[in-house]
Amino acid sequence: MTALTLPPATTAVPCDALGLAWLGRLLPRALPRDEVAWDRAVSEPAAAVAETLDARSDERLVALVALGQHDAFRVLGARHLPRVQRIAWRMLGDHGQAEEVAQEALLRVWTHASRFDARRGARFSTWLHRIVLNLCHDRLRRRRHWLGLGAAAEVADPAPHPLARLAAAQESERVGAALAALPARQRTAVVLAYYERLSNAEAAAAMGIGVMALEALLVRARRRLRRILATEEEQ
């Protein structure tokens, strides 16, 4: 449990406090973000201030991150990093690159937290997943091939007997290869909706598409996976 500590007064000095309200009005683009975050972060009753960071919603934590709160950033990271790593790894098939993407995505949260505006009903997780997917798609575009789920992978359910273990490893490899053969958008849909169990609305929002489009991608992806796996079995 992490106790809440308010940010140092110098982190974001509201213009009003300096008797410079007119300046705040004059520079609308220069001063709004941190003040919005500040208002959101401190406009709670005194009892709530004692509330732990762990109990806070993602959106409240991002407001604190925008004020430079390391503790809030750590809590947010602990909450989302495992999923971010899994998504990146399933998208890229490379442990090192997945870590780089996860790291970069969270650092973007740190540096751009003030751009996130929860008042429009946006969810932090959707924003973060979009960052991760964009970073993954950039890398996929650059290299134009998928590396495959390789050495860093663990077989999902390793059997105790060596032969059974080998068979499980081969099956795991086959499924990994089948996923790798999917077009990037279909793979993204499967990763988010199937493996990460996001709701259809969340997955669609993260991909920037509608729910019906997501369903169409999933239907095509599963049909294709079934075909690939059946063909491999025949061989």
Place this chain on the structure above:
Amino acid sequence: MTMRSRRLRRLLAAYGADPGRWPAAEVAPAQARLEISPEAQARQREAQALDARLDRAPAPVLDPALLERVVSQAAGTEQEAARRHLPWRLVRARPAWPQLAALGAAAALGLIVGWSALLPMPAEVPPPDVVALTLLDGLE
């Protein structure tokens, strides 16, 4: 509310056999339809077989130390937080420079006008023809 078999087929084809992955609002009607439709049950078994294979996909190895690395990297970008301080943000406020320039110009103009009002007015100089007449009067 009953669900059409076509919709149930679509759910199974898109989300698989596990109702936990179906859209929450459609779970109950879909399960009601499943109970009475042998054809839907057969499709669910097919979807289940694919799910079982997908679950054998390799699982990523997560590095528990990554979070600490990211947090310390963020701390390293402390200068970013410093940019949030007022003076730097004023410098960055490029879109506001025209307004500031206009404000400065207006202030300068006001100073000039105000300053000139404080200066002593020059003594009144009579027009030249009056001076000439006065001189002529003196000569006479």
